[in-house]
Amino acid sequence: MTTFDPYAPSRDTTEGTVYSVTGGDWDSLVQEIGSTKEERVVVNMGPQHPSTHGVLRLVLELEGETVTEARAGIGYLHTGIEKNMEYRSWTQGTTFVTRMDYLAPLFNETAYCLAIEKLLGITNDVPERASVIRVMMMELNRISSHMVALGTGALELGAISPMFFAFREREIVLDIFEMISGLRMNMAYVRPGGVQQDLPEGAIPKIRDAVKLMRKNFKDNTTLLVGNSIWMKRTQGIGYLDLAGCTTLGITGPVLRSTGLPWDLRKMQPYSGYENYNFDVITADTCDVYGRFLIRMNELEQSLRIVEQALDKLEKLEGAPVMVADKKIAWPAQLALGGDGLGNSLNHIREIMGTSMESLIHHFKLVTEGFHVPAGQVYAAIESPRGELGAHVVSDGGTKPYRMHFREPSFNNLQATSAMSEGGMIADIIGAVASIDPVMGGVDR
Amino acid sequence: MFGARGTGDTSGYGGLAPTAASTGSSERPYGSYFDDVADDLERAYPLFSQAIERVVVDRGELTLHVKREKLVEVCLILRDSLKFEMCMGVSGVHYPADAGRELHAVYPLLSLTNNRRIRLEVSVPDSDAHIPTLVEVWAGNNWHERETFDMFGIIFDGHPGLTRILMPDDWQGHPQRKDYALGGIPVEYKGATTPPPNERRAYK
Numbered sequence: 024m025t026t027f028d029p030y031a032p033s034r035d036t037t038e039g040t041v042y043s044v045t046g047g048d049w050d051s052l053v054q055e056i057g058s059t060k061e062e063r064v065v066v067n068m069g070p071q072h073p074s075t076h077g078v079l080r081l082v083l084e085l086e087g088e089t090v091t092e093a094r095a096g097i098g099y100l101h102t103g104i105e106k107n108m109e110y111r112s113w114t115q116g117t118t119f120v121t122r123m124d125y126l127a128p129l130f131n132e133t134a135y136c137l138a139i140e141k142l143l144g145i146t147n148d149v150p151e152r153a154s155v156i157r158v159m160m161m162e163l164n165r166i167s168s169h170m171v172a173l174g175t176g177a178l179e180l181g182a183i184s185p186m187f188f189a190f191r192e193r194e195i196v197l198d199i200f201e202m203i204s205g206l207r208m209n210m211a212y213v214r215p216g217g218v219q220q221d222l223p224e225g226a227i228p229k230i231r232d233a234v235k236l237m238r239k240n241f242k243d244n245t246t247l248l249v250g251n252s253i254w255m256k257r258t259q260g261i262g263y264l265d266l267a268g269c270t271t272l273g274i275t276g277p278v279l280r281s282t283g284l285p286w287d288l289r290k291m292q293p294y295s296g297y298e299n300y301n302f303d304v305i306t307a308d309t310c311d312v313y314g315r316f317l318i319r320m321n322e323l324e325q326s327l328r329i330v331e332q333a334l335d336k337l338e339k340l341e342g343a344p345v346m347v348a349d350k351k352i353a354w355p356a357q358l359a360l361g362g363d364g365l366g367n368s369l370n371h372i373r374e375i376m377g378t379s380m381e382s383l384i385h386h387f388k389l390v391t392e393g394f395h396v397p398a399g400q401v402y403a404a405i406e407s408p409r410g411e412l413g414a415h416v417v418s419d420g421g422t423k424p425y426r427m428h429f430r431e432p433s434f435n436n437l438q439a440t441s442a443m444s445e446g447g448m449i450a451d452i453i454g455a456v457a458s459i460d461p462v463m464g465g466v467d468r
Numbered sequence: 469m470f471g472a473r474g475t476g477d478t479s480g481y482g483g484l485a486p487t488a489a490s491t492g493s494s495e496r497p498y499g500s501y502f503d504d505v506a507d508d509l510e511r512a513y514p515l516f517s518q519a520i521e522r523v524v525v526d527r528g529e530l531t532l533h534v535k536r537e538k539l540v541e542v543c544l545i546l547r548d549s550l551k552f553e554m555c556m557g558v559s560g561v562h563y564p565a566d567a568g569r570e571l572h573a574v575y576p577l578l579s580l581t582n583n584r585r586i587r588l589e590v591s592v593p594d595s596d597a598h599i600p601t602l603v604e605v606w607a608g609n610n611w612h613e614r615e616t617f618d619m620f621g622i623i624f625d626g627h628p629g630l631t632r633i634l635m636p637d638d639w640q641g642h643p644q645r646k647d648y649a650l651g652g653i654p655v656e657y658k659g660a661t662t663p664p665p666n667e668r669r670a671y672k
Contacts, residue, residue, distance in 0.1 A: 098635065284580070402585070428559035438611050
């Protein structure tokens with residue numbers, strides 16, 4: 024039996040008196056705190072709080088409504104993905120990484136696969152069609168991710184309609200993902216050496232229609248928020264972080280670009296053929312929440328431009344392979360659409376079960392054991408919707424990663440919470456955190 | 469490892485035998501902009517040959533292996549003279565077979581001015597797992613160092629608040645070390661407990 028009563032109004036600890044608020048007792052709390060001389064109040068916001076963007080815990084020290092100290096507490100969604108990957112083959116790893124930053128699964132997969140390809144030395148052997156599909160999927164993913172950032176960010180500041188519009192657009196993108204990979208989230212679609220399967224029939228015209236529809240629909244949120252005086256009062260000059268602050272804190276992505284520096288890895292250190300697309304790097308020079316909001320809004324159009332160019336390229340590359348030619352790396356199973364849905368190709372089953380013992384052994388070895396990756400370490404970085412997503416991969420020459428580490432932009436950027444919100448009002452913390460756009464699945468991994 | 473006998477393979481694949489880190493080093497010319505980086509660093513930092521144990525160029529990436537005593541000095545030069553404004557964090561690697569250098573800390577650096585990347589690597593013995601903190605050089609390394617401490621037990625001397633960040637505060641052990649098995653934390657459910665993975669597998 025414990026004598027501790029969680030609903031006790033207050034108790035003394037070595038840190039001072041701690042008051043518990045459980046709902047409906049705000050008046051008695053204010054009365055009790057009012058009787059002490061202490062002005063300082065420490066408030067625990069989260070980890071279960073609708074405005075903290077997931078299971079983020081903010082420990083706030085307040086003087087009245089002014090935040091004097093803000094500390095972020097994380098780790099509530101730690102799932103040990105990096106450790107787990109050391110016990111799975113390189114190909115199986117894609118199903119883990121896709122679950123880290125669950126709003127940008129294709130970026131996680133691509134960073135991981137680019138790192139493996141670099142270790143294998145097959146970066147230039149990845150077929151062009153696979154790279155174009157990756158780029159198209161990533162840019163569609165950027166739209167869906169930015170839509171959540173904008174929608175939930177606006178919702179957390181009290182604007183409900185933008186959320187409806189944003190999620191309507193996100194549905195369009197998720198439907199495309201479902202059509203191409205079979206899954207709306209966590210697709211494990213990008214695989215070492217290429218992508219899991221080619222686009223289904225009729226995909227390109229459907230995506231073209233979706234691009235047209237989204238371009239029209241984006242105007243709804245633009246007219247709602249851009250120049251909206253309430254929105255601007257809640258976001259302008261809030262969450263200020265300048266270039267010096269960004270570099271020392273290692274901040275990348277829209278937060279860095281809101282300082283006016285056009286740093287985008289797609290332009291600066293192109294990967295997957297990004298140098299072959301025409302698009303602009305969007306910047307703002309306000310260093311605040313409104314600037315980051317405008318950057319995300321305008322990046323939507325740039326992503327649509329890239330998707331359109333990718334579709335043009337895909338039409339020219341019709342029928343080209345989507346996986347490396349090296350059969351010692353490429354996934355052996357061939358998928359085909361049968362009467363009962365997508366499954367293993369009957370021709371492939373016929374070959375491995377009926378005609379070729381060697382094919383069966385090859386299939387079995389590659390699927391159960393996986394391919395060997397030469398020993399060494401690489402760091403592959405891509406521009407995710409939240410900034411630089413880096414994959415540090417160490418191989419010992421085996422069929423599993425020796426060590427996997429993801430440099431998650433959410434994890435790193437969340438450190439800016441203190442710099443952005445200390446000295447400001449408690450209500451502005453919400454806007455500052457929303458402008459960082461942390462995804463706790465990525466932060467905690 | 470994991471209570472396995474014979475080949476150490478309980479899983480069906482191989483690769484459970486511990487491996488040591490590579491100790492090779494590259495000769496000049498390194499290629500790409502790596503010679504420039506090395507030249508600039510040598511010019512700006514006279515103690516280059518004492519501080520840098522070896523230089524490795526592999527798969528188009530430059531790794532400087534730095535002695536931990538000189539790490540902060542080298543990083544200040546890299547930041548201020550060579551314009552590596554950003555450190556993209558720190559990642560630990562555990563090589564139990566590498567006697568005297570079991571724990572490695574890997575720092576990817578990025579230069580916005582010159583659009584360049586290099587990597588620093590520091591290795592320390594398990595028995596004396598101390599590395600000076602880089603929070604004073606790049607404030608953003610704060611959480612990354614806490615994570616590496618949490619997962620590998622590397623102590624970053626001088627860190628303003630080196631506590632666990634992802635695991636619970638009262639957690640025992642450092643989960644991403646190779647001698648820390650995956651799973652095996654007893655979980656009780658309706659009287660039954662989940663055995664550790666080496667007892668779960670029956671390939672004996």
